[in-house]
Amino acid sequence: MSAKGGRLRLKDGLRVASVGLRSRPLRAALSALGIAIGTAAIVAVLGLSSSSQAGLLAEIDRLGTNLLTVEAGQSLTGGPAKLPREAPGRITLLDNVQLLAHTGLMKDEKVYRNSMIPVGNTGGLQVRATSLNLLSVLNTGVARGSWLNAGTAREPVAVLGSAAAEQLGIDRVHPDQRIWLGGQWFNVAGILKPSPLASEIDNSALVGYPAARTYLGYVSIVRGEQKAGPPSSIYVRAATGHEAAVQSLLGQTANPEAPNEANVSQPSDALTARAAAAGAFDSLFLGLGVVALIVGAVGVANIMIISVLERRSEIGLRRALGATKAQIRTQFLAESILLAVIGGVVGVLAGAAATAVYASSKSWAVVIPVEAWSGGIASAILIGAFAGLMPAVRASRMPPTVALRTA
Structure with a gap:
């Protein structure tokens, strides 16, 4: 105690407040568990959401936001439209x-x-x-085998997108690897890495235009001559900062006679929308975390009420030795807050660990927002204060004679 007014020092107050926890460690641990689970849920939800958004935004930065696509849309009659064969050149x-x-x-x-x-x-x-420069434009690569070249583009040779290879059960490339394509056998030259900006490529088997013309009859008539084509999707890399200007001209340039039949888009917009929507379900899981915190608060309040009843002799003895009502109230309130803070700290560490493990497995940057861990600990303090207020007041109002007599 200090010399003035018999006040407890902070260190002495914490030591007295921890007596009940140290004397009943199993009960204290079980009481703190609910708060730890709720806090861990909140930290993990916010951490995983931020980490996934950071990973997606990093992927967008790597792939670039300057990719534009032109695709064949619908005609005025509602049927499928076609892009002119000359569209890429234009x-x-x-x-x-x-x-x-x-x-x-x-x-x-x-x-x-x-x-x-x-x-x-x-x-x-x-x-x-496909044209042979597709990979450089999409900024993707080959996971297995090799890409098409000027020679294999003329032969019955195909390269599989990542999802197509998985669905066909092909995870490696060897000289005798073949697929049944267009009613005939095609050799598999390679398997592509995933292409986030062009998911249709992931689900496709790709062949060269010359092979498509020779073996699959993919031709169009140009001035009385058969030519391979036409294209149905055109991928354009615009100069950074000029995407909007290029995008505004693509439709009418690709198909001057019917610009409305050409669909122009920017694939990175879809990824950006995914990043913005990555936390769409956060409120649900945060709600579950709040429920766990409320359950933990009820548990703490219950334990503190039981603790007051069990420690009546201690309360009566302290009051008889001169402890004031405020000191008794502070002791039990501090004990409740200390119990909740321990649960909160454990929960924050568990949530951060879960975030780090999962984010690392997805190759995301580990991001734990300040509001996640600070909010978790602040919530624990508030819960401890609210849960311990009524038992603390009840303990302080207990007369020392009654406490000693009923002990």
Whole structure:
């Protein structure tokens, strides 16, 4: 105690407040568990949401936001439209267009693991003819094997998107690896890495335009001559900062006669929207965390009420030795807050650990917002104060003679 007014020093107050916890460690641990679970849930939800958003935004930065796409849309009659075969050449003449690649979707062609698969079991896989510079424009690469070249683009050779390879059960490439494509065998040259900006590529088997013309009959008539094509999707890399200007001209440049039949989009917008919506379900899990905190608060309040009843002799003895009502009230209130803070700290550490483990497994940056851990501890303090207020007041109002007589 200090010399003035018999006040307890902070260190002495904490030591007295911890007596009840140290004398009943199992009960204290179980009481703090509810608060720890609730706090861990809150920290983990906010941490994982922030980490996933950071990972997605980093992926967007890596892939670039300057990719634009032009796709064949619908005609005025509601039927499928076609892009002119000359569309890629026209777009390359636009200012601030740096790179361009294109693919042609062959809707009538299907791909299977072998010739014994029923025709209806397509699995939603597509067959596309592709220009050879597709990977450099999409900023993706080959996971297994190799990409098409000027020679293999003329032969029955295909490269599989990541999802297509997984669905076909192909996880490696060897010289005899084949797939049944368009009613004939095609050799598999490689498997692509995932392409977040062009998910349609992930679900496709890609062949060269010359091979598509020779083996799959993918042709269009240009001035009386058969040419491979037309393209159905055009991928354009615009100069950074000029995306809007290029985007405004793509439709009318690709199809001057019917610009409304060309759908122009910026794939990174979809990823940005995903990043913004990554926390859409956070409120649900945060609600569950709050419920756990409330349950923990009820547990703490219950334990403190029982503690007051069990320690009547201690209360009566302290009052008989000169402890004031305020000191008794402070002791039990501090004990409740200390119990809640221990649970809060444990919960914050558990939530941070869960965030770090999961984010690392996804190769995300580990981000734990300040409001997550600070809010968790602040909530624990408030819960401890509210849960311990009534038992503390009840203990301080207990007369020492009654406390000693009923002990």
